[in-house]
Amino acid sequence: MGLEFAIVPAFLFAATGNPVHLPLELLLVFGVAKLFGELMERFGQPGIVGEIVAGIILGPSVLGWVHPDQVLAAFSELGVMFLLFVVGLQVKSSELLRVGGTAMLVATLGVALPFGVGYGIMTAIHASWVESLFVGAAMVATSVGITAQVLAAKGLLQQRASRVILAAAVIDDILGLLVLAFVSSVARGHVNVPSLVMTFAMAAAFTVLIAKYGSAALSRVIPRFEQKLTAAESQFNLALLFLFTLSVLAAWLGVAAIVGAFLAGMALSETVSTRVHDLAQGINELLVPFFLAGIGLHLNISVFAGAATIWLSIGILVAAILTKLIGCGLGAWRLGRADMLRIGVGMIPRGEVGMVVAQIGLGMGVITESVYAVVVFMTVATTLVAPPMLKFAYRKSPRGLPEEKFSLS
Amino acid sequence: MGLEFAIVPAFLFAATGNPVHLPLELLLVFGVAKLFGELMERFGQPGIVGEIVAGIILGPSVLGWVHPDQVLAAFSELGVMFLLFVVGLQVKSSELLRVGGTAMLVATLGVALPFGVGYGIMTAIHASWVESLFVGAAMVATSVGITAQVLAAKGLLQQRASRVILAAAVIDDILGLLVLAFVSSVARGHVNVPSLVMTFAMAAAFTVLIAKYGSAALSRVIPRFEQKLTAAESQFNLALLFLFTLSVLAAWLGVAAIVGAFLAGMALSETVSTRVHDLAQGINELLVPFFLAGIGLHLNISVFAGAATIWLSIGILVAAILTKLIGCGLGAWRLGRADMLRIGVGMIPRGEVGMVVAQIGLGMGVITESVYAVVVFMTVATTLVAPPMLKFAYRKSPRGLPEEKFSLS
Numbered sequence: 001m002g003l004e005f006a007i008v009p010a011f012l013f014a015a016t017g018n019p020v021h022l023p024l025e026l027l028l029v030f031g032v033a034k035l036f037g038e039l040m041e042r043f044g045q046p047g048i049v050g051e052i053v054a055g056i057i058l059g060p061s062v063l064g065w066v067h068p069d070q071v072l073a074a075f076s077e078l079g080v081m082f083l084l085f086v087v088g089l090q091v092k093s094s095e096l097l098r099v100g101g102t103a104m105l106v107a108t109l110g111v112a113l114p115f116g117v118g119y120g121i122m123t124a125i126h127a128s129w130v131e132s133l134f135v136g137a138a139m140v141a142t143s144v145g146i147t148a149q150v151l152a153a154k155g156l157l158q159q160r161a162s163r164v165i166l167a168a169a170v171i172d173d174i175l176g177l178l179v180l181a182f183v184s185s186v187a188r189g190h191v192n193v194p195s196l197v198m199t200f201a202m203a204a205a206f207t208v209l210i211a212k213y214g215s216a217a218l219s220r221v222i223p224r225f226e227q228k229l230t231a232a233e234s235q236f237n238l239a240l241l242f243l244f245t246l247s248v249l250a251a252w253l254g255v256a257a258i259v260g261a262f263l264a265g266m267a268l269s270e271t272v273s274t275r276v277h278d279l280a281q282g283i284n285e286l287l288v289p290f291f292l293a294g295i296g297l298h299l300n301i302s303v304f305a306g307a308a309t310i311w312l313s314i315g316i317l318v319a320a321i322l323t324k325l326i327g328c329g330l331g332a333w334r335l336g337r338a339d340m341l342r343i344g345v346g347m348i349p350r351g352e353v354g355m356v357v358a359q360i361g362l363g364m365g366v367i368t369e370s371v372y373a374v375v376v377f378m379t380v381a382t383t384l385v386a387p388p389m390l391k392f393a394y395r396k397s398p399r400g401l402p403e404e405k406f407s408l409s
Numbered sequence: 410m411g412l413e414f415a416i417v418p419a420f421l422f423a424a425t426g427n428p429v430h431l432p433l434e435l436l437l438v439f440g441v442a443k444l445f446g447e448l449m450e451r452f453g454q455p456g457i458v459g460e461i462v463a464g465i466i467l468g469p470s471v472l473g474w475v476h477p478d479q480v481l482a483a484f485s486e487l488g489v490m491f492l493l494f495v496v497g498l499q500v501k502s503s504e505l506l507r508v509g510g511t512a513m514l515v516a517t518l519g520v521a522l523p524f525g526v527g528y529g530i531m532t533a534i535h536a537s538w539v540e541s542l543f544v545g546a547a548m549v550a551t552s553v554g555i556t557a558q559v560l561a562a563k564g565l566l567q568q569r570a571s572r573v574i575l576a577a578a579v580i581d582d583i584l585g586l587l588v589l590a591f592v593s594s595v596a597r598g599h600v601n602v603p604s605l606v607m608t609f610a611m612a613a614a615f616t617v618l619i620a621k622y623g624s625a626a627l628s629r630v631i632p633r634f635e636q637k638l639t640a641a642e643s644q645f646n647l648a649l650l651f652l653f654t655l656s657v658l659a660a661w662l663g664v665a666a667i668v669g670a671f672l673a674g675m676a677l678s679e680t681v682s683t684r685v686h687d688l689a690q691g692i693n694e695l696l697v698p699f700f701l702a703g704i705g706l707h708l709n710i711s712v713f714a715g716a717a718t719i720w721l722s723i724g725i726l727v728a729a730i731l732t733k734l735i736g737c738g739l740g741a742w743r744l745g746r747a748d749m750l751r752i753g754v755g756m757i758p759r760g761e762v763g764m765v766v767a768q769i770g771l772g773m774g775v776i777t778e779s780v781y782a783v784v785v786f787m788t789v790a791t792t793l794v795a796p797p798m799l800k801f802a803y804r805k806s807p808r809g810l811p812e813e814k815f816s817l818s
Contacts, residue, residue, distance in 0.1 A: 020660040022486050023669075027653035034646050041639045071483040077431050153641065230450045232562065233694050237443050240695065244436035251429040260432075282691030285642050286649065 028066055032058055033289035046387035048149055051289050052380070055296020068297045076294035079287030080145045080352070081261040085243050086280050087148045087166070088265020089272070090157050093211045096167045096266065099160070103167035106331035110168065110347050111175045113327035114139035117319050122371075125312065130187045131371060134361035137183045138375045139320050141176035143351025144169035145258065145291060146383045150390050151346075159394070161342035164332060168347060170211075170259055174203045177254045180357055187366045203253045207263065210246065214267030218242070222271050236279045239268055256353065295351055299380045303373040313377045320378050321385060324348045342393040348386040354379035437475055441467055442698035455796035457558050460698050461789070464705020477706045485703035488696030489554045489761070490670040494652050495689050496557045496575070497674020498681070499566050502620050505576045505675065508569070512576030515740030519577065519756050520584045522736035523548035526728045531780075534721065539596045540780060543770035546592045547784045548729050550585035552760025553578035554667065554700060555792045559799050560755075568803070570751035573741060577756060579620075579668055583612045586663050589766055596775045612662045616672065619655065623676030627651070631680050645688045648677055665762065704760055708789045712782040722786045729787050730794065733757045751802040757795040763788035 033051040040050030058066040066072070096103075118139040122132035144166065151162050178200045185191040226234050243264040250260025268276070304310050329344030358375035361367035367375075442460040449459030467475040475481070505512075527548040531541035553575065560571050587609045594600040635643050652673040659669025677685070713719050738753030767784035770776035776784075 019666060020657060022483055023490070023653055023656035023660055023666045026487070027650070027657050030653060031650055034640070034650065038638060038640050047640055070479050074431055074480040074483070078435070081432070229447060231443070231447055231456055233690075236691070236694055241436070241440055241443065244432055244439060247432035248429060248436050251432055257428060257432050278687045279691030279694055281642075282645070282688030283695050285645055285688055286692050 022071070025066060025072065028058060029054070029072070029293050030286075030289050033293045037289075046150055046153070046391055048146065048153070048292060048387050049384055051292035052296045052383055054289075055293030056299050056380070057296075058293065059297040059299060061299050061301040066297060068294065072290060072294060072297070075287055075290035076352075077257070077291075079284070079289075079291035079294075080258050081243070081247055082280060082283045083145055083149060083152075083288050083291065084258040084262040085265040086277070086284050087152055087157065088262040088267075089269050089277055089280065090152070091163065091166060091266050092269055093215050093266050095163055097211060099164045099167050102332055102334065103164050103171055106164060106168040106328045106343055106347070107171035107175055109331040110142065110172060110324050110328035111140050111179065114320060114323040115179060117323045118316070121315055121319055127371070128366075130183075130366045131361070131368070133183045133186060134357065134367050135316070135371060135375060137176075137179050138354045138357040138361070139316070139323070139350070139378070140172075140179050141350060141353035141357060142169050142172045142324070142347045143349050143353045143379075143383070144262075146349035146351055146386055147346045147390065149288065149292075150387050154391075154394065156394055159342075160335065161332075161339040161346070161394075164335070164339070164343050165346035166262070168328065168331075168343070170207060170262065172347070173256055173259050173353075174200070174207060176353065176357075177203055180360070181254070184360065184364070187361075187364055199254055203255045206249060206253055207255070207259070210263040210267055214263065215270050218267050219271045222268070233275075233279070235272055236276050239264075239272055239276050239280075242268065295380055295383055298355060298376055300373070300376075303370065304377075306370075309370050309374060312371075313374045316374055316378050317381050320350065320382055321348055338393075342390070345386060345389045345393045348389070349383045350379040351383050352379070354382075431480070434475060434481065437467060438463070438481070438702050439695075439698050442702045446698075455559055455562070455800055457555065457562070457701060457796050458793055460701035461705045461792055463698075464702030465708050465789070466705075467702065468706040468708060470708050470710040475706060477703065481699060481703055481706070484696055484699035485761075486666070486700075488693070488698075488700035488703075489667050490652070490656060491689060491692045492554055492558060492561075492697050492700065493667045493671040494674040495686070495693050496561055496566065497671040497676075498678050498686055498689065499561070500572065500575060500675050501678055502624050502675045504572055506620060508573045508576050511741055511743065512573050512580055515573060515577040515737045515752055515756070516580035516584055518740040519551065519581060519733055519737035520549050520588065523729060523732040524588060526732045527725070530724055530728055536780070537775075539592075539775045540770070540777070542592045542595060543766065543776050544725070544780060544784060546585075546588050547763045547766040547770070548725070548732070548759070548787070549581075549588050550759060550762035550766060551578050551581045551733070551756045552758050552762045552788075552792070553671075555758035555760055555795055556755045556799065558697065558701075559796050560803075563800075563803065565803055568751075569744065570741075570748040570755070570803075573744070573748070573752050574755035575671070577737065577740075577752070579616060579671065581756070582665055582668050582762075583609070583616060585762065585766075586612055589769070590663070593769065593773070596770075596773055608663055612664045615658060615662055616664070616668070619672040619676055623672065624679050627676050628680045631677070642684075642688070644681055645685050648673075648681055648685050648689075651677065700761075704789055704792055707764060707785055709782070709785075712779065713786075715779075718779050718783060721780075722783045725783055725787050726790050729759065729791055730757055747802075751799070754795060754798045754802045757798070758792045759788040760792050761788070763791075 033054040036050030036054040037047035038050070041047045057063055060067065115136040118136035119132045122135045147165055151157050156162050178196065181196050181199050182191065185196065222235065222238055225238055231237065243261055246260035246264040247257040251257040304313065324347045325344040328347040329340040332340045332343045355376055358367065358372050362372045442463040445459030445463040446456035447459070450456045466472055469476065524545040527545035528541045531544045556574055560566050565571050587605065590605050590608050591600065594605065631644065631647055634647055640646065652670055655669035655673040656666040660666040713722065733756045734753040737756040738749040741749045741752040764785055767776065767781050771781045
């Protein structure tokens with residue numbers, strides 16, 4: 001923390017750390033995020049962009065008042081878990097399974113195109129083979145948190161395109177796991193095919209099982225448990241336990257914990273009362289700003305020393321946007337142009353997922369610091385461009401509009 | 410974390426730490442806390458005791474699966490902040506100010522007696538002068554979180570005794586600040602009287618100002634701000650900003666951040682809608698188990714090597730219980746025997762505050778590791794004995810009972 005408080009009784013810091021630290025960090029991150037969110041809304045832009053910008057301004061790029069630390073990282077992780085949980089609560093799994101075919105196509109093209117183009121760009125500028133693979137892999141994984149927040153805030157989760165985005169994001173995550181496992185094996189010099197197949201099969205089986213049977217199972221189990229419990233808010237507590245369990249299982253299988261959180265919400269969507277929605281929403285209101293500002297905090301523009309890095313950043317960013325827009329859009333060609341645009345735009349944000357891939361590459365010593373910075377810039381920038389584009393893409397679809405009839409086997 | 414997962418794809422941990430870690434920690438602490446809470450309720454005991462016991466069992470004393478870390482500490486700190494905030498939302502400041510005279514007497518006797526007796530016991534066993542002062546100081550500070558949780562869970566916050574406890578806990582915290590500042594100065598060898606007076610005056614002025622004028626000021630300011638804001642849930646967001654601001658100010662002045670959180674809730678109690686209560690309650694449900702289990706996590710019974718330490722622990726514990734019971738009870742003699750018992754019992758828990766004082770002493774090198782362990786044992790044990798005693802003390806006062814008429818100038 002860059003602030004100094006000369007008046008604070010010094011003895012309080014002797015042994016216990018600074019007692020002002022946590023509340024001040026909360027006030028700064030939450031307050032500045034909400035302030036910039038409000039300002040953006042005034043300018044007709046999504047508030048989410050303001051909250052990410054707040055992180056950039058508080059972080060090392062501008063003021064340097066707040067630095068990413070373990071506690072902020074945990075708030076951020078918990079925030080995006082609850083965000084996806086609450087989104088899941090608003091989605092029936094049957095509705096998601098219905099668009100499964102389209103979502104599969106959207107996810108597959110949306111993985112293949114960014115991976116290929118990212119690899120191609122890096123190879124073209126004479127990066128090493130492994131480094132090129134890692135940049136390609138970092139461009140694959142859509143972070144659905146940003147899009148989900150925009151759609152939830154505008155009440156657009158029930159739209160057909162929104163459901164395709166959510167289903168495709170889950171599939172995208174599993175495909176991204178496969179790509180990352182493959183790329184990491186290549187970097188290590190030994191590709192163990194049975195192990196890759198096993199990883200993929202377990203992640204896919206987990207997702208399909210929960211999506212298909214979770215809702216029916218919970219609608220029997222939860223009320224029975226609830227009856228037997230004496231403590232207050234027992235339905236909410238059971239829901240949280242289920243959320244944490246699926247998050248652990250998902251992370252353990254190598255899928256993102258937020259995919260588990262989303263599946264947990266969806267499995268509970270037909271069972272829990274609105275009280276559970278309200279209580280979970282309270283947690284969201286507190287923690288989601290830490291997820292959003294946390295993305296901005298990771299950007300450090302001071303690392304862009306040379307013109308070459310700046311040009312590469314711009315090239316990778318443009319490629320990251322266009323490959324998802326075109327790849328995912330094409331995957332949804334059967335739904336018509338309006339939905340193609342919505343789905344293409346909705347899959348653009350990379351957020352924290354791309355950063356994790358780049359960190360793994362950095363940790364393995366296969367990508368350089370400057371390429372890491374390029375990937376981080378791409379992940380932050382895609383979260384900033386997507387919300388206004390989403391707003392535009394959904395402009396012709398006011399939330400009150402009755403939905404077109406639609407079915408895909 | 411003591412658990413190992415051999416099946417997790419190893420590459421995921423290469424550079425980014427274990428992605429299972431946070432959700433697993435959440436699942437373990439939250440799950441076991443809720444499980445033991447439920448079990449205790451079944452045995453007719455307050456669930457809160459079960460949640461603290463869950464921390465003892467998960468911690469180094471028994472299983473060693475979970476160790477206190479920065480993230481759990483932050484969840485715990487945030488949890489007790491929101492606990493006191495929600496309690497504050499249910500209390501009108503006018504009701505608290507009305508019992509101010511009694512609360513002042515309760516707090517003063519409840520500070521003087523434990524401090525004197527603690528100092529006396531330590532001097533009697535030939536501890537150093539400074540160490541004795543520190544043990545006395547660690548026995549002073551009541552941690553109102555435990556009592557507040559019991560009273561809130563049983564719907565007893567509106568009782569006269571409950572209001573005296575809350576007011577006395579706030580005053581107790583300011584007196585505790587003064588005692589700690591004094592003891593620390595003595596340990597440093599220079600007592601700066603004007604600085605002590607200044608510290609005390611600023612903390613007292615802050616508290617009195619917010620308690621007296623906060624509610625009236627906010628009932629004008631909040632609706633005006635709210636009208637101008639376009640973002641969703643703006644009343645809740647304004648409430649959180651006020652909560653964080655007062656927590657920072659309180660911590661900055663040397664009072665506990667939770668006193669600021671309580672004052673924030675109280676100042677908002679006559680302005681905000683039930684929606685704000687519900688959303689804050691959601692945060693509570695998630696985080697309070699981390700506060701409760703966190704207390705238990707700090708206990709490490711393996712440090713009790715010798716019989717001397719065990720006897721000292723028992724002596725200090727009994728003294729800690731009796732001095733608050735008698736001191737605070739006597740302070741409330743005008744309210745009759747039933748309320749004297751309730752108030753005496755309600756002020757027993759020391760919780761995290763006593764631990765912080767002991768940590769400061771440890772950090773300054775004026776108390777030994779084994780005396781530190783004795784103090785930690787006392788703080789944990791007082792949180793365990795208080796809830797059942799509170800349940801007993803409030804037994805004759807069912808929540809539906811109309812309150813006796815009562816006024817103290």
